[in-house]
Amino acid sequence: MKTHQIEIQKFKAAANNLHGQVVFKVDALVSNREPIDGIEPSSLLVMTEQNARVLMALLKTQIAEFDSKKPKSRHGRHG
Template sequence: MKIHNVEIQKFKAASNTINGLMVFKVDALVTPKAPVDGIEPSSLISMTEANARVLMALLKAQLAEFDGKKAKSRF
């Protein structure tokens, strides 16, 4: 497993696929990271508060799109 630091610079777009996946187009700085002894290897994603707020807005919009495509039950 390769371990990386991923720093989100900018969110450019978001979309949903027919397979139920969310796809985000981003500008990111990706650098290799050495594993720390005794800790399970993990990649890290970091972003500014402003980018975190953009991510939250994009997630809400994409989830609303998923919900809009679900069949409504009728009683």
Template sequence: MKTHQIEIQKFKAASNTNNGLVMFKVDALVSPKQALDGIEPSSIISLTEANARVLMALLKTQIAEFDAKKPKSRHGRHG
């Protein structure tokens, strides 16, 4: 597995697909990241507080769109 350091510069757009994926169009700096000895290799995504707030707003919108596509009989009912 290749690992990367991904620094989000700007969120440009968000959308979702019929099969449950949320897609983001972003400007990002991506560079290879060396695994540290004894630590499981992982890619790292970093973003500013401002971009984190944008991400939260975009996610809320996309989740609302998923919910709007669900049949009404599934909303708010348990068991």
């Protein structure tokens, strides 16, 4: 498995596709990352706090879009 460090520079857009996936359009710096011996090789996704907040807002919007397309339950909450 190849491992990378992916540094998000800017989130440009987000959308849901027909396969139930969320797709992000981003500007990013991608560099190879050598796995450290004895540690499971992983890629890293790195972003600033500001970009993390943008990601959270985009995710909330996309999840709401998924939820709006699901059939509504006919069972109300009991309370």
